[in-house]
Amino acid sequence: MGLYFKFNNMVEEILRTEHLCKKFGKLTVLDDVSISFAKGEIFTLMGQSGVGKSVFIKLLIGLLEPDSGKIFFNGEDITNASPKAWIEIRKKMGMLFQNGALFDSLNVFDNVSFQIREHMLKKTDEELKILVRELLMEVGLKNIETLFSDQLSGGMQKRVALARTIALNPSVILYDEPITGLDPITASVINKLIKDLNKKKNITSIIVSHDIKSSIRISQRIGLLYKGKLVALTETENLKNYKNEYLDQFIKGSINGPIETILEEK
Numbered sequence: 001m002g003l004y005f006k007f008n009n010m011v012e013e014i015l016r017t018e019h020l021c022k023k024f025g026k027l028t029v030l031d032d033v034s035i036s037f038a039k040g041e042i043f044t045l046m047g048q049s050g051v052g053k054s055v056f057i058k059l060l061i062g063l064l065e066p067d068s069g070k071i072f073f074n075g076e077d078i079t080n081a082s083p084k085a086w087i088e089i090r091k092k093m094g095m096l097f098q099n100g101a102l103f104d105s106l107n108v109f110d111n112v113s114f115q116i117r118e119h120m121l122k123k124t125d126e127e128l129k130i131l132v133r134e135l136l137m138e139v140g141l142k143n144i145e146t147l148f149s150d151q152l153s154g155g156m157q158k159r160v161a162l163a164r165t166i167a168l169n170p171s172v173i174l175y176d177e178p179i180t181g182l183d184p185i186t187a188s189v190i191n192k193l194i195k196d197l198n199k200k201k202n203i204t205s206i207i208v209s210h211d212i213k214s215s216i217r218i219s220q221r222i223g224l225l226y227k228g229k230l231v232a233l234t235e236t237e238n239l240k241n242y243k244n245e246y247l248d249q250f251i252k253g254s255i256n257g258p259i260e261t262i263l264e265e266k
Helices: 053-060 083-092 108-112 114-118 125-138 154-168 184-201 212-218 236-241 245-252
Strands: 013-024 027-038 042-046 068-073 093-096 172-176 204-209 221-226 229-235
Touching: 013 053, 013 204, 027 042, 027 053, 027 068, 027 204, 027 229, 042 053, 042 184, 042 212, 053 172, 053 204, 083 093, 093 154, 108 114, 108 125, 108 154, 114 154, 125 154, 154 184, 184 204, 184 212, 204 212, 221 236, 221 245, 229 236, 229 245
Parallel strands: 042 204, 042 221, 093 172, 172 204
Antiparallel strands: 013 027, 013 068, 221 229
């Protein structure tokens, strides 16, 4: 039985996993992961590279199927949802991929408006122009609609991708290593945008990251994955009182502890 955080009656749950497991061949990537996410919270799932963080959020949004366990969204079991049902679910649950995943052949305007057109939301050309402009302003950008991705910095690409992600007003956004590869200042900009969107739109933000300082700074709760298991789960405001040898070692970056390290033999 893994760790599980039980909310009080005042907190509304929006998403939940129960005993989630995923294997690739003989390799167990996720093992009995149960987490409940509150409406409007920022949650960060931390861990070393290759422990299953990205696999976890791909399961949440239906890009992968679990071998066992269940996923609930707004109280509904979506574990075995049909492809048609997933189309509707993804209107409410967006994802920001690690590299932004912009379409190289489309300019910024067409990238941001892609989902609106894809889901055939009725907009006149003028309405679409206004909406795209507003979405870009939400992420701190303006007058770049005609540019292509290779004309944007890494941070700008992430922000354009985020504008595209919020185009359908999702209630949940999944972030796959949102500040990896960014300089400290640009990383701070992205983190501020996550917090601002969370506060302004009451969006539930679920982030996977190995950046400790950033995770603690912007999240209400953090969890730690190790060898596919959820080995730590706590509110960040209670971090000083939370005694967990896995999390303690991870935060300190120590080679001593239950998390195995590989040292080169001399």
